[in-house]
Amino acid sequence: MEIAKLKQLVTEKLERPDRSVSYDRKEQVLRIENQKNKKGVSLALRPLLAKYETKKEEALEEAVRYVNHALEAMGQDITLAGKEKKIFPVIRSTSFPETTKDGKQLIFAEHTSETRIYYSVDLGHSYVLLDEEMINKANITKNDIMEMAQFNMRSLPIELKEDIVAGNSFYFVSTKDGYDASRILNEAFLAKMQLDMKGKMAVAVPHQDVCIIADLVNDTGYDVLGQMTFQFFNQGNNPITALPFLYENGELEPTFILAQRKPKKD
Template structure:
């Protein structure tokens, strides 16, 4: 399906007396805003079209539902008090905005050179990112929010699908709860995967809704992981980074920095 036809299908479903839509031809994005709040949701149409062509979502109605939930959550006044169990970390790229469109400073911590950790209050089918004004009206601090979020992420399950390519094993975590990539912050999961692999442990966080681990046994494994990460990055609703990482000495390090450290053959990897 061509982009124009796909866009028209979505626009036809988004006709609403309280919404306005604007299409950016250069970026292939569709902006949907609430006339009253002037807040909105931006749809990245290229990855959505790719998912549509792979039959990864059932109908355009799923996109409409996403827009409805997003616009609805923007109208809700969220309090941190009493919502501590619903605070989770969310991984975003280092280029992600640090403030809202209303110039409210978002709460975040640095993660890697490619990623940052933001924080959200889960609202069920959607969530809202935590900003400084929300903290001012509560007894929490940014550090306390980080502590709570990292504690809560450990309570989530770790469903993994496994695939093998050229002697390398790849594990895909896709729980479809909005916090798939965030699970990289669960140290118990990292420790579990480190014990599981027999080669080098590599990680990819291409977009919000997937986390990829790889048991790298040979040079081909690096190439395959890079290709997988790039493809997921292109198709993700909220892209994070196409750059894979190696997990060494408790740190995530970009693979391009460690290019000279690639094992010459499977026997040179750790056992």
């Protein structure tokens, strides 16, 4: 399918009288906005096209649900009162905006050279990132938000799916709850996983809806992880980073896979 055809299909599914839909041809990004409050969602079509090649209509429906839920959340008057257990951290790239479209300062903390931690309030089908105005109205400090989010994140279930390639084990967290990548912040989980590693432990968060743990015992494992992370990065609704992290002594170190491949012994 061509990008133009995909654009037509997605536009038809998202068009409504109260919305405006525009297209950036150069970036191949569709912008869908609520005409009333001018808040909106940008949908990159190139990654969606890659997903469509394998998942067909399911990929389109998934993208439409994502946009509809996000726009629905943006139309709500958000209050934090009584939602203390609904505050969670979300991982984004360091290139992610620090302010909202209307200039409000988002709440975030530094994480690695590739990632930042933003904070959200969960609304069920979607969430809204917290800004300074929201927490000031609730008379809550940034430290309060960070502590609540960390505590709530640890309560999220972790179900792992395992795949073994050439002796290397790959574990996937992909519950599609919006916080899969946030599991990288669960230090107890990472430390427990490291105890079972036979080789080097690596962690990847290519997009919002997956966290990959890898037990790398040979060169093939490094190659597979590099290819896998890049593929996931290109197909995610909220891409984060195509660089995996080596995990050692509680530290995450971004790494270029080719630079880490071990030399073969003669």
